Amino acid sequence: MNSRTRDKPSSILLYLSSLVIFIILQFNPTFGDVTFGTCPNKCTCGDDSDGKMVIDCTGSDYDYIPTTSIPCSAKKLLFINNNLQKLTRMSFIGLRELEEIDLSGNYISHIEPESFAGMPHLTRINLVRNDLSTLESWYFRAVSFEHATLSLDGNPFYCDEDLKENIDLIKDKVTVGGLICAGGEIWRILGKVRGRTYEDVESQIRKNFESWEIALLTISSFILLVIILGVIFVVYRVKTSDYTTGEIIRGTNRRDSNIRKSYQGDEDDRQNGIHSRPQSAPGNRKIEIRSEDHYYDEDDDAMFGGNPQPPYSDSGSERPQSPPDRRS
Template sequence: MDQFCTRLSNVLQIFFVLSVFASWVSGDVTFGTCPSKCLCRNDVDGKLVVDCTDALYEEVPVTNIPCGAKKLLFINNNLKKLSRMSFIGLRELEEIDMSGNFISYIEPESFAGLPSLRRISLVRNDMRTIESWYFRDVSFEHVMVAVDGNPMYCDEDLKENINLIKSRVTVGGIICSGGEIWRVLGKVRGRTYEDVETQIRKNFESWEMALLTLSSFIFFVIVLSTICGICKYRSGNYTTGEYLRRANRRHSNVRSYAGSEASDHKNHHRRHHHKSGAGSKSGPHSAKESRKIEMKSEDHFEDDDSLVLGGQTQPAYSDSGSERVLSPPERRY
């Protein structure tokens, strides 16, 4: 990594030397004199001013600027960005005015190596925020930065970056074109940063915490309701199944009992029909009835010695428990 950085630094130095040589060949470098499109003069305090107003430069011709310049004016040009090479070698520079350009990006360490710098004007450009890396590795003590007329977005990032650089940089003239206060875009439109600085994130945090708490509660209620619904659904299915099975069992018992009653009633009807039609030989059951063997009451008695020898018979008992006396049978000879 160190070797790569060393090689990159050497390449940049070679590129710088070649650019200086190319500018010198084209006649645009005067080494201590003003660029061809600029006016160099001394102000009332005797400080060298390089005035390049309305020169339509798209980049700062740093190789053409005298090293002893105190003020650098690039007003109403076509500058879109500032790089770390824009002010290299201008160690006596005290003021930079880049008003009326299209600057929207500033490379890190663009203002490094300027120990005498006191003021920077970036009025009426296209900057939307102030990044802390703009002023990384600077050697000046304190500088004032004016950003009036830029479409600045006032949010927590801007506030944090300004707090990081406030020990050496004071940013003024921030007019908010939009911002985040209570998550409402444009609520701070047209207001200065100083007016909304205390409201950014301070009130937003309380509102955000309340919304987060409410959202968490609603989510918890939804999850709990879902779980209860699933449990009730499963329990309802089990209870319904048990109820159906019990109902089926009861219904089957009723059908069995009803079937047995119907069977008994049918058998009774057959017996009654048999008795009523026993004397007739006609009818659907006459063939079956004619095959039955008539049994006499004597056929149910087994031979017993007491009957043969004329002994006494034991009294027979009826189902009701009362005794009934049987007459002695006739003797057989």
């Protein structure tokens, strides 16, 4: 058996498969939601008054753009009021003749980088009433069109410094129109700024701190405050210990020393038979009374009719005196 005989069954199988596919395309040109090479199944396709092909898929409940079923000669692409949630690099691949894209009334909240690349004739992009909260510069990375108008009315944009910087980066390629601030941080107007157009607040926009930056700044400030209070407390304690507690201890030691010295001096004087009168402190008006200041007055005793008491001496012994004779 030669090689031609061995290859004959495979050639017949390939021929039959091609015939089946041809018959399917002839009698049932649709496959799923799309029609290969002509028009998406739920859309209407035709030329407008200017002779430009329009692909109109308004209200067709698409959650993606069936690129493979759209003719490459299409000039306008209308996917109004569908269920689109994002745009990818594959959303418009191969559609180099597109001049207008209308995606209004969808739920688009994310656009991949270079989603609008490869369309050199694009002049208008309509993203009105979607869910975009920011406009990133990479949306229009590697675009080949010279300039396009971007309509953004009805999106919940957050107007901050990042948005301002991104618009400045793409202003040579895209003219932004209808951008309404649904929130943001404005100079002297903190919080929400609903209803204000971006053009009205552009000059007032300042840099907005993200939530993690605010938390980090708050925690750092609190830690710094605790450290400062701790240092102040330690310094206060050290100063108090040096100049107050230490002075009290030294003063107490001096008083104890003076008391000991005074007590020791009085003991020595008594042993030597010396009786010294303590001097009053300057300014002290109190008179100190000691035992030698007391004396016996016979007239006082006679006045009260009492018996005189023997005089008292410091030595503790009575002076030998004979009592006066009162009978005379």
